[in-house]
Amino acid sequence: MLVFVYGTLKRGRSNHRLMRGARLLGTHVTDPRFTLIDLGGYPGAVEGGETAVHGEVYRISTPLLARLDRLEDVPVEYTRQPIASPWGPAWMYLYGGRRRGRVVPSGMWPRTG
Numbered sequence: 001m002l003v004f005v006y007g008t009l010k011r012g013r014s015n016h017r018l019m020r021g022a023r024l025l026g027t028h029v030t031d032p033r034f035t036l037i038d039l040g041g042y043p044g045a046v047e048g049g050e051t052a053v054h055g056e057v058y059r060i061s062t063p064l065l066a067r068l069d070r071l072e073d074v075p076v077e078y079t080r081q082p083i084a085s086p087w088g089p090a091w092m093y094l095y096g097g098r099r100r101g102r103v104v105p106s107g108m109w110p111r112t113g
Contacts, residue, residue, distance in 0.1 A: 001065060002090035004028060004083060006036070006055030007043040007109050009068070014041075018067060022058040025087045029054050029107070036104040037095065043109035044078070044095025053092075054108045057085045065091070 002025070008015040011024070035049030045053050060068075072078040077097040082089040 001060060001062070002057055002085060002087055003060050003065065003068065004030070004055050004057050004085060004090040004092045006045060006053050006092075008041070009071075010056050015071065018071060019058060019060075019064075021064060022060045025057045025059060025085075027055070028057045028085050028090075030083055030092070032107075034094075034107070036107050036109060037101040038104050038109060039095075039097075039099050039101040043104065044097065044099075044101070045092065046095050047081075051103075051105065051107045054106075057087055057090050059087075068093075 009019055030053045032050050032052040034051050034053050035046045036051050036053050037044045072093045074080060078093040079096055080091045080093050083092045
């Protein structure tokens with residue numbers, strides 16, 4: 001299965017070590033239908049809006065998906081839904097927590113605009 005990551009799971013970020021065993025397929029930019037929020041140490045994408053989120057797509061195992069679900073506190077802080085990617089449908093984690101943050105208009109985290 002595939003997963004689209006856009007925050008701390010990306011290469012060079014604090015939780016990327018959890019992606020051990022995953023295979024990077026490439027970078028991807030979603031359709032512009034989200035709002036990306038900078039929550040301090042991590043981002044959260046919310047359904048609705050006009051932002052295209054920038055990230056990476058990985059091929060992962062079922063056990064790795066379960067570990068990522070624990071990290072993302074599914075279904076309390078995040079949920080996941082499939083999105084289209086060049087390699088087929090990929091899971092994307094959507095923020096549903098109560099914490100507020102700043103909108104990231106560029107769709108790239110850490111924020112670049």
